[in-house]
Amino acid sequence: MALTQLSIKDTILELTDDGPRLIGMRCKDCDNHVFPYQEGCNRCTGTNVEKIRLGTKGKLWAWTVQGFPPKAPPYLGEASPEKFQPYGVGYVEIDGQLKVEARLTESDPEKLQVGMPMELTTVVLCEEDDRDLVTYAFEPCA
Ligand SMILES: [Zn+2]
Numbered sequence: 001m002a003l004t005q006l007s008i009k010d011t012i013l014e015l016t017d018d019g020p021r022l023i024g025m026r027c028k029d030c031d032n033h034v035f036p037y038q039e040g041c042n043r044c045t046g047t048n049v050e051k052i053r054l055g056t057k058g059k060l061w062a063w064t065v066q067g068f069p070p071k072a073p074p075y076l077g078e079a080s081p082e083k084f085q086p087y088g089v090g091y092v093e094i095d096g097q098l099k100v101e102a103r104l105t106e107s108d109p110e111k112l113q114v115g116m117p118m119e120l121t122t123v124v125l126c127e128e129d130d131r132d133l134v135t136y137a138f139e140p141c142a
Contacts, residue, residue, distance in 0.1 A: 066087050069081060118141060
């Protein structure tokens, strides 16, 4: 299975030897964190910012289950209502940094709970040119 990067203007996701990492911004003046990376701070309006790899662990802050195919485009996954598989979506609060909206690997409401520990991973979104296109997601910690 080949892996590739999902890129919106700039890299938002790195696939490293130690696993996936989200690329965000940290303000050197006020310690604000933003995802995805941007060149200015939305808290203090300063530009003394750096590109960082965000943490990979956090807690589920809010969640829901996407039960029907989103409008395509921009949705790249299976858009046929007969083949579509519901998936979880949520906000994960990365320890000491920020909340990130992401797919969840779990879509069973009985297995999702606010506050549960989550870890960054990737999921295959679709196939493109015989390669798997992946995006970031969070999975419940074992
Ligand atoms: Zn700032």
